[in-house]
Amino acid sequence: MLAYLPPNLRDLQLPLRLRLWDGTQLDLGPQPRVTLVVKDPSLVAQLAHPSLDALGGAYVEGRVELEGPMSEVIRIGDALSQALEDESDTCQISRTPHDKDSDAAAISYHYDLSNDFYALWLDPQMVYSCAYFETGTEDLEQAQQAKMRHLCRKLRLQPGERLLDVGCGWGGLARYAAREFGAEVFGITLSRAQLKLARQRAKDEGLARQVRLELLDYRDLPQDGRFDKVVSVGMFEHVGHANLPLYCQRLFGAVKAGGLVMNHGITAKFTDGRPVGRGGGEFIGRYVFPEGELPHLATMTAHISEAGLEVVDVENLRLHYARTLEHWSARLEARLDQAAQLVPEQALRIWRLYLAGCAYGFARGWMSLHQILAIKPYEDGSHNLPWTRADLYR
Amino acid sequence: MLAYLPPNLRDLQLPLRLRLWDGTQLDLGPQPRVTLVVKDPSLVAQLAHPSLDALGGAYVEGRVELEGPMSEVIRIGDALSQALEDESDTCQISRTPHDKDSDAAAISYHYDLSNDFYALWLDPQMVYSCAYFETGTEDLEQAQQAKMRHLCRKLRLQPGERLLDVGCGWGGLARYAAREFGAEVFGITLSRAQLKLARQRAKDEGLARQVRLELLDYRDLPQDGRFDKVVSVGMFEHVGHANLPLYCQRLFGAVKAGGLVMNHGITAKFTDGRPVGRGGGEFIGRYVFPEGELPHLATMTAHISEAGLEVVDVENLRLHYARTLEHWSARLEARLDQAAQLVPEQALRIWRLYLAGCAYGFARGWMSLHQILAIKPYEDGSHNLPWTRADLYR
Numbered sequence: 102m103l104a105y106l107p108p109n110l111r112d113l114q115l116p117l118r119l120r121l122w123d124g125t126q127l128d129l130g131p132q133p134r135v136t137l138v139v140k141d142p143s144l145v146a147q148l149a150h151p152s153l154d155a156l157g158g159a160y161v162e163g164r165v166e167l168e169g170p171m172s173e174v175i176r177i178g179d180a181l182s183q184a185l186e187d188e189s190d191t192c193q194i195s196r197t198p199h200d201k202d203s204d205a206a207a208i209s210y211h212y213d214l215s216n217d218f219y220a221l222w223l224d225p226q227m228v229y230s231c232a233y234f235e236t237g238t239e240d241l242e243q244a245q246q247a248k249m250r251h252l253c254r255k256l257r258l259q260p261g262e263r264l265l266d267v268g269c270g271w272g273g274l275a276r277y278a279a280r281e282f283g284a285e286v287f288g289i290t291l292s293r294a295q296l297k298l299a300r301q302r303a304k305d306e307g308l309a310r311q312v313r314l315e316l317l318d319y320r321d322l323p324q325d326g327r328f329d330k331v332v333s334v335g336m337f338e339h340v341g342h343a344n345l346p347l348y349c350q351r352l353f354g355a356v357k358a359g360g361l362v363m364n365h366g367i368t369a370k371f372t373d374g375r376p377v378g379r380g381g382g383e384f385i386g387r388y389v390f391p392e393g394e395l396p397h398l399a400t401m402t403a404h405i406s407e408a409g410l411e412v413v414d415v416e417n418l419r420l421h422y423a424r425t426l427e428h429w430s431a432r433l434e435a436r437l438d439q440a441a442q443l444v445p446e447q448a449l450r451i452w453r454l455y456l457a458g459c460a461y462g463f464a465r466g467w468m469s470l471h472q473i474l475a476i477k478p479y480e481d482g483s484h485n486l487p488w489t490r491a492d493l494y495r
Numbered sequence: 496m497l498a499y500l501p502p503n504l505r506d507l508q509l510p511l512r513l514r515l516w517d518g519t520q521l522d523l524g525p526q527p528r529v530t531l532v533v534k535d536p537s538l539v540a541q542l543a544h545p546s547l548d549a550l551g552g553a554y555v556e557g558r559v560e561l562e563g564p565m566s567e568v569i570r571i572g573d574a575l576s577q578a579l580e581d582e583s584d585t586c587q588i589s590r591t592p593h594d595k596d597s598d599a600a601a602i603s604y605h606y607d608l609s610n611d612f613y614a615l616w617l618d619p620q621m622v623y624s625c626a627y628f629e630t631g632t633e634d635l636e637q638a639q640q641a642k643m644r645h646l647c648r649k650l651r652l653q654p655g656e657r658l659l660d661v662g663c664g665w666g667g668l669a670r671y672a673a674r675e676f677g678a679e680v681f682g683i684t685l686s687r688a689q690l691k692l693a694r695q696r697a698k699d700e701g702l703a704r705q706v707r708l709e710l711l712d713y714r715d716l717p718q719d720g721r722f723d724k725v726v727s728v729g730m731f732e733h734v735g736h737a738n739l740p741l742y743c744q745r746l747f748g749a750v751k752a753g754g755l756v757m758n759h760g761i762t763a764k765f766t767d768g769r770p771v772g773r774g775g776g777e778f779i780g781r782y783v784f785p786e787g788e789l790p791h792l793a794t795m796t797a798h799i800s801e802a803g804l805e806v807v808d809v810e811n812l813r814l815h816y817a818r819t820l821e822h823w824s825a826r827l828e829a830r831l832d833q834a835a836q837l838v839p840e841q842a843l844r845i846w847r848l849y850l851a852g853c854a855y856g857f858a859r860g861w862m863s864l865h866q867i868l869a870i871k872p873y874e875d876g877s878h879n880l881p882w883t884r885a886d887l888y889r
Binding site for chain 2: 233234235236237370371372397398399400402403406407411412413414415416417419420421464465466467469471478481482483484488489490491493494495
């Protein structure tokens with residue numbers, strides 16, 4: 102059967118072992134670190150064009166098994182696809198219309214999976230977004246604390262200020278802003294599982310009066326400028342290009358004049374949605390984040406300012422997200438037995454590939470992470486931001 | 496003749512006195528701070544729709560005189576136009592094709608006006624771009640020093656590094672980077688007057704070996720990645736939308752992998768070039784910066800990343816530019832007699848309005864100022880930037 106394999110596969114000298122359904126083994130290079138177990142003859146032909154999407158799909162569907170460190174799996178998969186993929190195979194990343202029902206379903210698919218599963222590999226506060234490594238040597242928990250502090254400092258959050266948290270997840274940032282900065286937080290999510298645990302944790306910490314959490318669509322946010330500050334972390338990736346203008350308008354309508362709005366999220370490498378990094382985007386769209394769409398920084402910037410907000414500070418944290426995902430992936434890999442008790446086998450396969458694959462993708466620059474701080478100036482164009490950003494680093 | 500004035504002019508209660516060709520005076524409100532001297536009956540009808548563009552043009556052409564503080568002139572002019580202007584009058588800001596000849600002519604028009612004139616009201620280093628007020632209390636010279644330090648720090652400039660300065664003006668930043676950070680600077684400009692003085696000053700300061708300056712178009716920059724860092728201050732406003740992709744490609748080609756590229760410049764309020772602030776843009780295009788075009792931050796961001804650079808840090812200094820222009824305008828107003836010896840009367844009228852008008856426009860938010868720092872990552876997506884921006888504030 103090895104005769105069916107593309108002849109140039111051996112030229113790559115990859116540290117990869119192939120094991121076929123009949124027990125045949127083939128090492129594609131010295132000292133294999135990963136074994137690809139091909140359980141089904143029909144897969145062999147696909148190996149001629151092994152895009153990350155195709156390999157990932159075969160693994161999720163159980164037609165191949167992968168043995169070895171997940172980070173090596175991704176690295177070798179990328180090398181394979183780089184060498185062998187037919188570039189014409191790559192497809193445009195889809196952009197779809199979004200409505201409240203489809204958004205609610207998409208959010209539920211990902212975030213309602215299992216609170217206990219996420220708790221297995223997230224930090225204790227369950228902050229599910231890019232951490233902030235101030236020195237590069239701190240652990241995940243410290244880096245997530247530092248991220249929340251960095252966000253609150255960028256927002257110049259003051260005691261008693263009303264903070265809107267759009268897409269509040271398990272409420273880690275809401276609790277932090279209330280506890281450490283004395284804010285009155287209103288957080289919204291579309292995930293019932295997140296809301297339940299987030300409310301419970303706020304209550305357990307005695308923050309129930311300071312942290313109000315609701316199941317609410319961003320389209321239904323109050324538009325009377327009642328909030329002093331707005332923070333949105335890992336949220337705009339779910340909005341879809343078609344609705345980004347509306348999304349920005351809703352944030353504008355929610356915040357008072359003089360108020361700050363922080364959008365922290367994953368951004369695309371290119372402005373036009375063309376694929377990068379030899380695939381992976383299709384896998385993410387199909388199995389991980391249905392309806393997810395990554396806007397380019399320029400796209401976000403345009404919509405934010407067309408809504409009447411002014412971009413005052415942008416920071417790129419791409420390599421911080423690579424590091425964050427390495428932590429998450431390593432923590433999940435270290436608890437696979439427990440994880441298998443909490444989610445279906447297919448979900449576990451998806452999340453293993455997704456976390457390791459995104460760590461790799463951020464490191465390579467296939468996508469990025471930007472914190473975009475904007476202000477709603479007063480009518481006369483003025484605002485009260487400090488002259489410099491030095492206060493963030495004192 | 497006052498019967499020709501629009502009847503609602505008096506309702507505005509503006510602190511403005513009108514004095515007509517026949518000596519008639521009319522105060523539009525109590526305690527007039529500005530007198531508009533109308534020398535020509537044909538102007539009266541225009542006052543029905545007094546856009547900033549129309550008022551500015553009449554002043555430049557000598558058909559009206561303006562008496563009073565220039566900042567009050569602008570403020571009252573804006574109030575007038577806000578109340579009376581026919582909005583359908585406002586025209587799209589023009590975008591034109593640019594080529595080497597037209598760019599050279601446009602640059603010469605503005606920057607070859609008179610070195611001595613610019614020296615009258617700029618700081619001693621003749622830095623002709625937005626300063627950086629770290630506390631808000633420093634003087635112009637200190638703020639320009641702080642700006643140059645801020646730029647060099649953002650570029651993480653190290654001794655011996657080769658810095659390309661695109662649009663080097665009178666060489667203030669080039670000399671600063673060489674003297675204070677030990678850089679080897681290559682600066683280019685299209686202004687012969689700037690080049691001559693910039694070279695002389697570098698020689699006078701004993702920096703001739705460290706600071707090499709040439710009359711060169713950005714399109715002709717070496718594309719062999721020979722520069723460690725690139726800085727471009729107040730330059731992309733002259734490039735034109737049609738050539739921004741090429742401009743960004745040239746910066747990409749000039750810098751080595753791992754190198755940083757800083758673009759500091761004025762950005763438009765809207766992405767599509769529609770006018771803001773009831774006019775003023777046409778005046779600037781006609782009399783001040785022919786061929787000038789302000790791109791939106793989103794436009795710059797898109798072109799920078801499409802060229803292969805990655806945006807890592809953006810800072811908005813809009814109110815710093817308002818302050819800078821207030822300094823420049825006040826310094827010019829304090830030296831009008833000397834200025835009149837150096838440039839034609841019409842040029843002086845233009846520059847008086849332009850400096851005061853832009854101070855007002857930045858304060859109001861009609862345009863903005865962004866420092867956009869980008870990196871050319873290594874092939875594998877990595878780079879050596881510090882994890883945080885804290886080093887900028889130590």
